[in-house]
Amino acid sequence: MFIANIPLRGYNAGMQTIPINTYTSPTVILELIYRLKIKHVMCRKLYTAGTNTTLREIQLLMREKSITGVPVVEGKRILGIVSMDDIICALDQGYINDPASKWMSRNLIILEDDMPVSFAISYFDKHKYRRFPVINKDKELVGMITTRDITTGLLVELNREVDRIERMKTDTQSEDTRLEGLRRYEIMKHNFEKAGLASMEIKKRLKSHGIPSPVIRRAAIAAYELEINLVIHSDGGEIISHFFEDRIEITARDSGPGIADVELAMTEGYTTATPWIRSLGFGAGMGLPNAKKVSDEFTITSHPHKGTEATSIIWYQPNKEDAS
Ligand SMILES: Nc1ncnc2c1ncn2[C@@H]1O[C@H](COP(=O)(O)OP(=O)(O)O)[C@@H](O)[C@H]1O
């Protein structure tokens, strides 16, 4: 693939720039910014003003719609743009009730909807503006673009791309790997760094064998909740994922400290999580009830000194709707 050497400075060129450059960014990213057009990421919902609209009205529009720049139009033609800075000046110097046409900047830098996103990135790098109007071939205003639109658009595309790469990888891996089998994951107490790894692997394995996504989702929820409980409540234990032809059985087993009242622990909202654990975003008391809800069969037994064992069974041919 040919990549033009557009001087995208990125990284340290100021806060409005996007950290991508033609020298060090991975090819996947570069391909994306050349393949994606501005029209794919720009914001099409336009809030515009007419030449007689006052700066005050524009200020109110900006506040109401949480935007920082308003194009001034006549029909579909753009004549100028009023930015938040213009409004601040107007407030400062007392001409906020003047019509937009008197103060708008007419010195416009405009992008075209068919240009690649790389072009827009280089524009944000080169110019101090935080947004650019976008026109089509007929010179009609069709959208506005900000760095945020670009990062959001890139993230959406990147998700797709990474998903595709992951699928390709698992496809080739799964050629000789059968779904059936058993895996164990050791789970350590308070090891938040690795928390979620077992459930992620379970998810991946189901995915690579074409199990329907709602089923995968349920299995991932059950596995994740049981895994997190081992991390935050137990002294350590293991997650065992047992894959069968028609179902998966996920078991969480630990050797203590056990649950005194299992029925109570299964109640929505019940938690013994400490404030510290809660500050980390865990401990809503919904884990066990949710794990049960997404399972076709769910059992939990616990002995105060011996520990806890919970098992979730999920069939691939679902007899339950996606309960999450
Ligand atoms: N493996 C376990 N060992 C000891 N206690 C547990 C274990 N799993 C769950 N519990 C207890 O059950 C309660 C409810 O669990 P859960 O519904 O997942 O909510 P949360 O994890 O948000 O507290 C926990 O607060 C804890 O007291």
Ligand SMILES: [Mg+2]
């Ligand atoms: Mg929990």
